[in-house]
Amino acid sequence: MNLCPDERLLFVRMISAMLRRSGGDAGAFMFEAYRHIVSDTNQARRSYMLDLLESVRHDYVHGGYT
Numbered sequence: 001m002n003l004c005p006d007e008r009l010l011f012v013r014m015i016s017a018m019l020r021r022s023g024g025d026a027g028a029f030m031f032e033a034y035r036h037i038v039s040d041t042n043q044a045r046r047s048y049m050l051d052l053l054e055s056v057r058h059d060y061v062h063g064g065y066t
Helices: 003-021 026-038 043-061
Strands: none
Touching: 003 026, 003 043, 026 043
8 A cells, every 4th residue: 555645644634533533442443453454464564554553643642733
């Protein structure tokens, strides 16, 4: 998956906003995503997705003001 910087920011903000509005446990959702990512055997994809998940976490924690 390759995203240009604008697409990546939009994706990160969208997922972060969905977590905020879910009314559930965002930590549990992110942990489950992390578990799926680290089980991927493709190192390049795993690295990219971990970086993307960290961006979502950062955006979520800072309320979209990154």
